[in-house]
Amino acid sequence: MSDLxxxxxxxxxxxxxxxxxxxxxxxxxxxxxxxxxxxxxxxxVYLELEDDRVRDISFQGSGCAISTASASVMTxxxxxxxxxxxxxxxxxxxxxVTGKLQTTPDAPELGKLAVFSGVSEYPVRVKCATLAWHTxxxxxxxxxxxISTE
Amino acid sequence: xxxxxxxxxxxxxxxxxxxxxxxxxxxxxxxxxxxxHGKPLVYLDNAATSQKPQVVIDTITQYYLTVNSxxxxxxxxxxxxxxxxxxxxxxxxxxxxxxxxxxxxxFVRGSTEGINLVAQxxxxxxxxxxxxxxxxxxxxxxxxxxxxxxxxxxxARLRVIPINDNGEVLLDEYKKLLGERTKLVSVVHVSNVLxxxxxxxxxxxxxHSRGVPVLLDGAQAAPHLPVDVQDLDCDFYVFSGHxxxxxxxxxxxxxxxxxxxxxxxxxxxxxxxxxVTFEKTLYNVPPYKFEAGTxxxxxxxxxxxxxxxxxxxxxxxxxxxxxELLVYATEVLSSIPGLRMIGTAKEKASxxxxxxxxxxxxxxxxxxxxxxxxxxAGHHCAMPLMQRFGVPATARASLAFYNTRTExxxxxxxIYKVKELFD
Ligand SMILES: Cc1ncc(COP(=O)(O)O)c(C=O)c1O
Numbered sequence: 001m002s003d004l005x006x007x008x009x010x011x012x013x014x015x016x017x018x019x020x021x022x023x024x025x026x027x028x029x030x031x032x033x034x035x036x037x038x039x040x041x042x043x044x045v046y047l048e049l050e051d052d053r054v055r056d057i058s059f060q061g062s063g064c065a066i067s068t069a070s071a072s073v074m075t076x077x078x079x080x081x082x083x084x085x086x087x088x089x090x091x092x093x094x095x096x097v098t099g100k101l102q103t104t105p106d107a108p109e110l111g112k113l114a115v116f117s118g119v120s121e122y123p124v125r126v127k128c129a130t131l132a133w134h135t136x137x138x139x140x141x142x143x144x145x146x147i148s149t150e
Numbered sequence: 151x152x153x154x155x156x157x158x159x160x161x162x163x164x165x166x167x168x169x170x171x172x173x174x175x176x177x178x179x180x181x182x183x184x185x186x187h188g189k190p191l192v193y194l195d196n197a198a199t200s201q202k203p204q205v206v207i208d209t210i211t212q213y214y215l216t217v218n219s220x221x222x223x224x225x226x227x228x229x230x231x232x233x234x235x236x237x238x239x240x241x242x243x244x245x246x247x248x249x250x251x252x253x254x255x256x257f258v259r260g261s262t263e264g265i266n267l268v269a270q271x272x273x274x275x276x277x278x279x280x281x282x283x284x285x286x287x288x289x290x291x292x293x294x295x296x297x298x299x300x301x302x303x304x305x306a307r308l309r310v311i312p313i314n315d316n317g318e319v320l321l322d323e324y325k326k327l328l329g330e331r332t333k334l335v336s337v338v339h340v341s342n343v344l345x346x347x348x349x350x351x352x353x354x355x356x357x358h359s360r361g362v363p364v365l366l367d368g369a370q371a372a373p374h375l376p377v378d379v380q381d382l383d384c385d386f387y388v389f390s391g392h393x394x395x396x397x398x399x400x401x402x403x404x405x406x407x408x409x410x411x412x413x414x415x416x417x418x419x420x421x422x423x424x425x426v427t428f429e430k431t432l433y434n435v436p437p438y439k440f441e442a443g444t445x446x447x448x449x450x451x452x453x454x455x456x457x458x459x460x461x462x463x464x465x466x467x468x469x470x471x472x473x474e475l476l477v478y479a480t481e482v483l484s485s486i487p488g489l490r491m492i493g494t495a496k497e498k499a500s501x502x503x504x505x506x507x508x509x510x511x512x513x514x515x516x517x518x519x520x521x522x523x524x525x526x527a528g529h530h531c532a533m534p535l536m537q538r539f540g541v542p543a544t545a546r547a548s549l550a551f552y553n554t555r556t557e558x559x560x561x562x563x564x565i566y567k568v569k570e571l572f573d
Contacts, residue, residue: 064513
């Protein structure tokens with residue numbers, strides 16, 4: 001059970017049960033859909049940009065605790081960031097969940113996102129944690145294609 | 151033949167006399183003896199693939215140690231032995247399915263390839279634009295997509311028999327779908343998601359009364375029920391070796407001889423020909439016509455050993471034991487608050503799909519795994535079926551005859567851990 005608590009930290013369970021920014025953003029400028037065919041997880045990310053900055057962001061969809069919490073924490077975190085900052089965060093986050101960052105103090109900019117460090121012990125769950133981020137990237141790039149983790 | 155036959159003949163399965171002794175049967179499966187994450191392995195993912203008894207592993211090893219050679223072409227001793235073992239296994243499969251002739255048994259990679267073979271060889275030859283193929287709402291993708299490909303190629307149409315909330319096909323609706331344009335029916339014998347045992351006999355009878363042939367996808371049926379293709383009177387039957395305690399990469403397509411004879415080859419190459427000139431090629435007869443190239447010899451021989459092993463225990467006894475275990479497991483799982491079973495047909499085999507309130511199947515899978523309990527979480531290659539039940543995914547425990555009540559207890563305990571974490 002203690003190992004599982006590493007993965008399912010309180011913050012993750014909290015964001016799963018009460019996801020933040022979980023709504024459709026009316027009149028969103030950017031929007032992308034992400035899909036994980038392995039488990040059927042779906043997420044749509046909505047964006048409102050002001051110049052180069054994320055003025056508002058929200059998401060909708062259905063998924064497991066890891067993917068829902070990841071999307072929820074992501075929206076909190078990315079709000080107010082520039083495109084470049086968001087991209088850089090995703091890279092750090094990706095390193096974190098794939099075990100490339102040994103300790104979170106290596107990446108203080110991750111802040112609360114560090115709760116997802118446990119995911120690196122569960123390789124099959126990496127896609128759950130990164131689905132929303134991949135989708136965010138697509139929304140930022142304004143691509144039309146739906147994003148798939150496969 | 152010497153080695154391979156001696157080997158399978160001298161190792162009778164342990165449960166073969168008297169009562170069904172599951173503990174002794176478990177001794178035959180080395181993989182079950184290990185620990186996972188520090189907990190005893192509880193393997194409940196048998197619908198995905200089954201474990202292999204020692205005798206199957208040994209038979210394959212012995213084949214490579216002593217017999218290895220190509221089949222159907224060598225004049226030398228080993229090749230003759232390999233050919234005998236290979237063809238001997240074909241006869242074991244024939245008996246297993248109670249098929250009339252060995253020429254009706256075609257070795258393929260698995261159920262998937264068997265269905266694709268029928269779609270491309272039979273379908274492209276005998277179906278045309280405007281024709282209809284009937285499947286059910288509970289098909290595995292492997293019994294949907296090959297038909298969609300065919301439909302696209304020839305302009306035929308796919309029709310789907312609906313199911314009720316218990317996961318049972320609606321025979322009345324099926325009757326309405328059967329019509330002038332129906333040229334083929336292809337349905338699953340036992341559902342890999344719901345466990346439903348379909349009423350295949352009436353399905354076949356109704357199709358035959360209109361002269362329509364029927365394919366049965368037996369991937370999940372062959373490991374759990376005695377299958378008699380003559381009694382069923384199906385026209386095609388497919389199953390996969392790896393779900394039947396045999397090796398991966400080998401499966402079987404049974405087809406009625408008169409149909410196979412009229413069907414063109416599926417692939418071209420060695421072994422499937424009689425004579426080749428650059429102007430014209432004479433094809434071999436079934437089954438060889440459909441087995442181009444060097445086959446999966448080790449797989450075929452291993453499958454033969456698996457069938458011998460099962461025959462030693464008797465499928466009726468396996469089915470009876472599993473039925474009892476399924477009833478028990480259904481009862482204890484259903485008593486867990488917030489758990490909903492998906493698939494509650496009256497006639498069921500060895501599959502328990504469920505969803506838990508407020509917990510995604512994927513999370514259930516991860517947490518159960520930490521407890522040593524291996525289940526599957528996801529859409530089980532049946533996305534249209536998930537839609538039918540309005541769930542993105544289910545958790546699925548699927549049983550084999552080596553599973554025990556104790557293991558079901560461990561599954562239940564692990565599910566309570568999930569609830570503890572999420573509540
Ligand atoms: C009902 C059913 N049909 C077909 C298949 C495909 O079998 P294979 O992947 O061995 O070809 C499966 C495997 O999961 C199945 O459960």
